[in-house]
Amino acid sequence: MFGFFVVWNVVSVFLSSSSKDKNNATNADGNNADKWPSAPSEKWPSAPTDVTPVPITTAVNLTNETLINATLSIKKNSFKMPPFPSEAPKVPIPTAATCGITRKAKSAKETAYLTVDDGPSPSGRLFLLRALDQINQRPNAPKAYVTFMESGYNFCGYDTVSMTNLKCDPKVYEPALENQVWTIKAGHVIAAHSDTHFYDASSGFCNYVKMNKATVIEEKYKKCGTDQAADIVRGASRITEALTNESLWDTDAERALQERAIKTLWQYARLPCTNMWKVNGFETVFGLRREDGGVEGDARKATGVKLFGGKMDCKNDTKPWNVIGWDAEWRVDAKTVYDSQKEKCRVVQDIVNQFDNKWKVMNAHQDQVVLLTHDYFFADPPKAAMFRDVIVELQFLGYTIGTIDNYPL
Numbered sequence: 109m110f111g112f113f114v115v116w117n118v119v120s121v122f123l124s125s126s127s128k129d130k131n132n133a134t135n136a137d138g139n140n141a142d143k144w145p146s147a148p149s150e151k152w153p154s155a156p157t158d159v160t161p162v163p164i165t166t167a168v169n170l171t172n173e174t175l176i177n178a179t180l181s182i183k184k185n186s187f188k189m190p191p192f193p194s195e196a197p198k199v200p201i202p203t204a205a206t207c208g209i210t211r212k213a214k215s216a217k218e219t220a221y222l223t224v225d226d227g228p229s230p231s232g233r234l235f236l237l238r239a240l241d242q243i244n245q246r247p248n249a250p251k252a253y254v255t256f257m258e259s260g261y262n263f264c265g266y267d268t269v270s271m272t273n274l275k276c277d278p279k280v281y282e283p284a285l286e287n288q289v290w291t292i293k294a295g296h297v298i299a300a301h302s303d304t305h306f307y308d309a310s311s312g313f314c315n316y317v318k319m320n321k322a323t324v325i326e327e328k329y330k331k332c333g334t335d336q337a338a339d340i341v342r343g344a345s346r347i348t349e350a351l352t353n354e355s356l357w358d359t360d361a362e363r364a365l366q367e368r369a370i371k372t373l374w375q376y377a378r379l380p381c382t383n384m385w386k387v388n389g390f391e392t393v394f395g396l397r398r399e400d401g402g403v404e405g406d407a408r409k410a411t412g413v414k415l416f417g418g419k420m421d422c423k424n425d426t427k428p429w430n431v432i433g434w435d436a437e438w439r440v441d442a443k444t445v446y447d448s449q450k451e452k453c454r455v456v457q458d459i460v461n462q463f464d465n466k467w468k469v470m471n472a473h474q475d476q477v478v479l480l481t482h483d484y485f486f487a488d489p490p491k492a493a494m495f496r497d498v499i500v501e502l503q504f505l506g507y508t509i510g511t512i513d514n515y516p517l
Contacts, residue, residue, distance in 0.1 A: 112408070119195055125447055133175055134481075143171070149331060164388040166178050180502075185205060186355040187282075187285070187353055187355050187356060188278045188355070189286065189289055189355075189356055190286065192237070192241070192290050192293070192294070193234070193238075194238060194241050195238045195242075195489075196242075197242045197493070198489050198493070199448070199489070199493040199497075201242060201243070201246065201468070201488065201496065201497070201500060202497055202500050202501065202504075203506055204504060205501055205504035206449065206453075206501065207449075207452065207456055207457070208420050208453075208502055209453070209457055209460055209501075209505060211460050211463070211464070211505075212505050212506050213505060213507045213508075214463075214475075215475070215508030216506070216508055217301070217475045217508070218463055218475045218476075218477075218506075218507050218508065219475065219476050219477070219507065219508040219509070219510040219514075219516060220459050220477050220479060220502050220507050220508070220509055220510070221254075221255060221476065221477065221478045221479065221509075221510050221511065221512055222254040222255070222479050222481070222495075222498075222509065223254065223255045223256075223257055223299075223378070223434065223478055223479060223480055223481070223512060224254060224255070224256045224257065224261075224481055224482065224483050225259075225301055225378060225430070225480065225481070225483065226257070226259055226301065226305070226482050226483050226484060227256050227257070227259070227262060227273075227287070227291075227483035228258060228262050228284050228287035228288045228291060228483065229262060229287075229483040230262070230280075230283060230284070230287075230485040231483075231484045231487040232482075232483040232484045232485060232486040232487050232492070233256075233287040233291065233483055234287060234290075235487065235488065235491070235492035236483065236492050236495060237287070237290055237294060237487055238489075238492065239290060239486075239489075239492040239493055239495055239496035240252060240253075240254065240294065240296070240496065240499075242477040242496060243496055243499060243500060244294075244295075249329065249465045249503075250501075250503050250509075251295075252499045252509040253294075253295050253296050253297065253509070253511050254296055254297075254499075254509070254511065255296070255297045255298070255299055255376075255511045255512040255513075256291055256296060256297070256299070256483070257298075257299050257301065257377075257378045257432075258288070258298050258299070258301055258343070258347055258373070258401070259301045259302045259303065259305055259343055259380075260274070260302070260303035260304075260342060260343035260344075260345075260346035260347060261274055261303060261304055261305065261343075262280075262284045263276060263280065263281050263284045263285070263346055263347070263350060264276040264277065264280060272304060272319060272322045272323040272324060273301070273401070274303070274304065274323040274324075274326070275321075281350075284350075285350050286357075288347065288350060289351070289356050291355065292351070292365050292366060292369045293362055293365060294364065296511070297368075297369070297372050297511040297512060297513050298347070298369050298372060298373050298458065299372055299373060299375075299376035299377055299378065299432070299512060300340050300347075300373055300374070300377040300378075300429070301332065301340075301343065301377065301378050302340055302343045302379075303340070303342035303343035303346060303378045304319065304323055304339055304343075305318065305380045305381075306319040306320060306336070306339065306380055306381070307380075313381065313397070313399070313400075314380050314381035314382075314400075315404065316336045316404060316407040316408055316411065317403055317404050317407050320334075320335070320336050320339065320407075321355035323339070325338075326341070327421070328344075329341075329342045329345065331421060331422065332345065332420075332421045332422035333420070333421045333422075334407075335411075335414070336407055336410070336411040337410075337411045337414040337415055337420060338420075338421070338422075340377055340379075340411070340415060340429075341420055341422050341423060342422075344373050344374055344377075345422055347373060348370055348373065348374075351366055351369060351370060352370075368513075372512075372513050374423065374424075374425070374427075374428065374429065375430060375513070376426075376429070376430050376431050376512050377415055377430070377431055377432065377505050378431070378432050378433070378434075379408060379411060379412055379431060381400075382396070382408045382412075383395050383433040383434055383469065383488070384408065384412045384431050384433055385407065385431060385432065385433040385469065386412040386413060386415070386416040386430070386431035386440065386472055387416070387428075387431065387432075387517045388428070388432045388517055389472075390470070390472060391412075391413075392433075392469060393405070393409055393412075394433065394469050396408070401513055412431040412487065414461075415428075415429040415431055416428045416429060416430065416431055425516055430517055432478065432512055432515070433469060433470070433478070434469075434478045434479065434480035435462045435465075435468050435469060435470060435477045435478050435479070436458050436459050436461075436462050436477060436478070436479045436480070437479070437480045437481070438455050438458075438479060438480070438481040438485075438498075439481070439482075439485065440481070440482075440485035440486065440491055440494075442485070442487060446490075446491070446494065448490065448493065448494050451494055452494055452497045452498050452501060454500070454504075455479075455494075455498050456501045456502060459477055459479055459498075459502065459507075460502075460505070460507075462477040463475065463477060473515075473516060474509075476515060476516065478512075478515075481495070483496050
């Protein structure tokens with residue numbers, strides 16, 4: 109779940125071997141007998157056991173105040189957005205379904221929502237945007253837009269301890285801003301995910317209680333509160349501040365997309381490391397590790413409940429902040445060279461299975477399936493092409509590709 113460059117561009121190297129085994133063992137035709145094929149394992153979300161937490165180095169002379177002031181200078185001044193660096197497909201886009209999956213969409217209401225956590229990461233976002241752009245440049249073919257669950261730490265520096273003391277370096281801020289704005293201008297939807305992600309480097313997992321206590325809150329955000337829900341507020345606030353630079357938006361159409369992005373950012377959220385749904389008439393937390401019970405589990409649930417309550421410091425309205433979980437999960441390992449056809453078909457079959465899965469968490473909406481994956485997984489063109497081709501295969505099977513703002517809540 110963590111797109112942070114120092115730690116998280118290596119996180120996918122060591123994802124649990126069970127995930128890798130599943131990739132290799134699942135048949136391309138998707139024959140999967142698991143009632144819950146996408147249930148999180150005991151080691152999800154994992155982190156490198158052989159990576160030392162990155163210390164704050166004394167060699168860096170930039171103070172947090174200096175970095176913040178420099179970043180604010182970028183925000184206030186005119187920022188010339190470069191054109192989106194589109195790229196022709198290196199891997200041809202399929203022109204027909206190729207997986208042999210017999211279960212077609214029963215109606216156009218059957219919708220798959222691809223949701224991508226932990227961006228805008230410096231490693232994966234651009235490749236994903238290029239792959240999605242390739243879909244949407246096809247003549248006489250359906251478009252596809254996805255939802256990115258964004259975290260504030262991607263706008264900050266690499267000089268940090270467990271992401272609890274974010275130092276916002278303008279050298280990091282600028283490429284993150286470009287990726288964020290390109291995402292919005294392309295028509296994709298953004299939602300909130302966190303500011304720090306509550307990542308505990310000593311265990312390799314999220315720890316809402318421990319890491320929230322350890323987090324150093326910037327002066328400008330202290331008024332927003334100190335509990336775990338305030339971390340989500342800080343992340344959304346950091347991104348909102350980035351997007352309010354008027355020089356980023358050139359046309360009325362772009363400004364409309366900017367307005368929509370800020371709106372959805374404050375209407376939809378996903379909790380880090382936690383498959384929680386808290387929406388009108390439905391609340392559940394699914395699949396927590398045993399270690400995440402008790403006080404830790406209570407803190408996670410309370411975070412989701414408070415977000416949905418809507419009334420929070422630094423939130424400019426009292427509308428519910430819908431907390432979105434997931435029905436299926438796709439992990440990609442950075443070091444694995446995939447059989448792209450087999451992996452595509454495995455993931456598509458997993459998504460398709462959920463439409464008939466009586467154990468699906470959000471079973472009130474059996475015709476809606478939410479897939480979780482992560483920005484930094486897709487750190488090269490071949491992996492991004494797999495993401496693209498999962499969407500294309502679903503489209504050929506008749507499924508609608510939706511964004512979370514259209515989920516029937």
